[in-house]
Structure formats: structure tokens, C-alpha cells
Amino acid sequence: MSEASKPGGSAAADSSVSTTARDLVRAAGGGLLIGLPLFYTLEMWAHSFLLPSWKIVLLIGVAFIVVVGYSAVSGFRRDRTWAELLIDSVETMGIAAVVATLALLLLGRIGLETGLRDAIGKIALEMIPVAFGVSLAGAQLASSDDDPDDAEDQGSDVADGAGVGAFGRLFIAAGAALLFALNVAPTEEPVLLGIEAEWWLLILTIPASLLITLGLVFYADFRGGREFKVGDSPLDHPFTETLAAYAVSLLVALLLMWAFGRTDGASVSTIVGQTLMLALVASFGAAAGRLLVGGGQGKQQQEAS
Amino acid sequence: MRQNWLEWMVLGVSVVAVVGLVGFLIFDGITDEGRPPEPRTELLAQAAYEFAGGWIIPATVTNDGDEAAEALALRATASIDGAEEESEISIDYLPPGSDVDVSFGFSGPPEGEVTVQVVGFRLP
Numbered sequence: 456m457s458e459a460s461k462p463g464g465s466a467a468a469d470s471s472v473s474t475t476a477r478d479l480v481r482a483a484g485g486g487l488l489i490g491l492p493l494f495y496t497l498e499m500w501a502h503s504f505l506l507p508s509w510k511i512v513l514l515i516g517v518a519f520i521v522v523v524g525y526s527a528v529s530g531f532r533r534d535r536t537w538a539e540l541l542i543d544s545v546e547t548m549g550i551a552a553v554v555a556t557l558a559l560l561l562l563g564r565i566g567l568e569t570g571l572r573d574a575i576g577k578i579a580l581e582m583i584p585v586a587f588g589v590s591l592a593g594a595q596l597a598s599s600d601d602d603p604d605d606a607e608d609q610g611s612d613v614a615d616g617a618g619v620g621a622f623g624r625l626f627i628a629a630g631a632a633l634l635f636a637l638n639v640a641p642t643e644e645p646v647l648l649g650i651e652a653e654w655w656l657l658i659l660t661i662p663a664s665l666l667i668t669l670g671l672v673f674y675a676d677f678r679g680g681r682e683f684k685v686g687d688s689p690l691d692h693p694f695t696e697t698l699a700a701y702a703v704s705l706l707v708a709l710l711l712m713w714a715f716g717r718t719d720g721a722s723v724s725t726i727v728g729q730t731l732m733l734a735l736v737a738s739f740g741a742a743a744g745r746l747l748v749g750g751g752q753g754k755q756q757q758e759a760s
Numbered sequence: 761m762r763q764n765w766l767e768w769m770v771l772g773v774s775v776v777a778v779v780g781l782v783g784f785l786i787f788d789g790i791t792d793e794g795r796p797p798e799p800r801t802e803l804l805a806q807a808a809y810e811f812a813g814g815w816i817i818p819a820t821v822t823n824d825g826d827e828a829a830e831a832l833a834l835r836a837t838a839s840i841d842g843a844e845e846e847s848e849i850s851i852d853y854l855p856p857g858s859d860v861d862v863s864f865g866f867s868g869p870p871e872g873e874v875t876v877q878v879v880g881f882r883l884p
Contacts, residue, residue: 549770
């Protein structure tokens, strides 16, 4: 993510209209890149009217918190005030809404004959992954009074990495888990996987998820990966962090299953099965999210400490 | 500080879009009485046409309730050449407030009135 926000950061020093336009294009592009798969998902279309309004509002609220949190934690234009942060996040959601509307129109999912509630529901649901993409593109267009140095330091500054504590990292993990899991959560498949899996297969998903994500973050030497070192905070240990990230993934999976009505009238074993299967996906997202904020700085930070 | 007109415009559109979307959904949530699905079928007799395989009568199905109907099945009954004939159609999803266009097929032009009955549907 620091990679993605870097060009935005350096360009933000210039406040001309053409810079803003470029920011907008990048925002829309990033949003589509992340959101496009879900525009081609039948269940997303249907859930626009199958879900009650308050659930869609709640999902947008969660997405908004993730967007705000991501902007706050990622260190992009860190000198912003809270008001600026909120304004940026509202813009992220607004751009996402416009992009989602245009994409749905282009794909013929909404039109003049679509009921208003149906159309609004579709836009509201589809704008969620788009908002994550806009956010990732680092294109919050706002209050760009930061200087180019500040922006360029972004990717390499040790202080940036140090700013992301264990909880910040978990928050990013939750957001990324949501983003990843959202791509499969609306479909039937997690339910089928959960129902049809043998009990021992379901149990196996837990160590599989833990081992793979532990390896991804602390061993595989991805950009943003960290060394296997123990920090001060109890959550600053690779084992505890991996475990906590998995717990967060389980919660995210359960939230999504509930949000898409998969827990309504379902037995406990069905809920557990589908949540475990979806958590496998979510935990990959959580690992990817931690790699992104790790940004290589965590390593330096830990070496320094 | 917003620094140019485009940024101001983006902010304006964003606020309107977000407040509009969330406002509408909250309003809809509050005013929603949770009425069950009420499929209503309107036959478009004047748009009926003949083809090699028989007679087609288009219809528009509307949901007057607040909830969506899933796997909605409709049965049209008509009398053709003195014999009673049935035509069935199913609709995957009928969202509240939305129209779905369907067509019923018969072997020939119906005599008298065509009646449409809801066979059943699933609740989401």
C-alpha cells in the first residue's frame, strides 16, 4: 500500500486541477481493479434487494471505518487532522459510489426500469469493494498541503513503520481480510464447502491457515515480510500475531456470513463450517494486509529495537 | 483546504452521493412495513402475438410488497378451442418495487379471459 500511495503522495504536492484529475483517474482505476470481480457476481446483484436496508447501511458503516482506519494507519499524509481524514474518507466513499453507479449502468445491472430501492441497494453494496480499491490506490484527494519530501519518504521512512503498532497491524489485517473474503462471501460456495466438508477437514483448515499465514508474513521473504523476532508487546510475537490475525479472520468471516443472511435459521454446525471455510480466505487477506503495512519497515524497526 | 474547483466538486458530489445513499436506505428501513411479497401480474393482451409454435401473451409482474420473492411460480389458465390450457412460468427473483417481464405460451389465441395465479414462492 505504501507502494500504491507513493505516486499519489508525490503528486499531491502540486495542487493543480490536472493533478486532481490524475488522482481521480487513479482512484477510479484502483476502485475498479479491486471491485470488478464483484460486479460480475450474481449474488451481489440479488443481495441488493434481498438484504434489509439497515444491513446494507451497517456494511457501509463497517467499510467506512475500514477506510478511515486504513488512511489513519497507513501513514499516507500523516500530518492530517481528524477532520481532513474524515473528509478524505467521505471522498473515497463518494468516488466509489460514482464508479459503482457507472459500472452498474454500463453492465446493464441498473437502468430506468430498475426499482429505486433495488438500484440504490446495488450501488451501495458494489461501492464497498470499490471503496477499498480507491483507498488502496492512495488517492484520497484532499488537503494536499504536505510537501513532496514528506510524501516521498512514505515508502522508506522507518518512522512510518514504527507508527504501525501491533493493534494498527491487526486493524489493517481485519480490513484486508474483509476485502479478500468479500469476494467469495456473497456466493453459495462457502456454505456448500462448509456443509459438505468432513469434520476433520474443517479442523484441518485451522492449522493450514495458521501455518500458511505464518509462513507468508514471517518466512517467505515477501516485500513487507518481517523477520521471526519477538517484540515488546504480547502481540509482537509471530505466533501470537498469527493467532490474533486468525481470530480476527474468523470474526470477519462470521460477520460476512451473517451480513449475507447465511446464518439465518442455520444450525450451529452449518455456521461453524462455513465460517471456517471463509476464514481460510479471510486469513490470506489478513496476511496480505500485514505484508502491506509491514512494508519492510517492521524489519528495520525490530532490528533497531 | 481544498485547492481547486475540481477538488471542491469531488467533495460536493461525494457528500451528496454518500448522504443520499445512506439517507435513502435509512429512510427505506424506517418506512419499510415489512409487508410480505405481493406479486401482481398484468397481462399485455394487446401485445400478444402468434408464432409457429403457438400463441404468446406477454405480461409484467410487479411486487407490491416490501420483501422480495424468490423462485416465484405463476400459472396462467385460458380456454383454447373449448379446452382448458395452462401455462407456467417461474421467476428467479422478484424484487420489491421492480418489474419483471415474462411471457405465457398457449397453443392458440385464448377465448375469454386469461387468469393468472401465483403458485408459490420462497422467502429470502
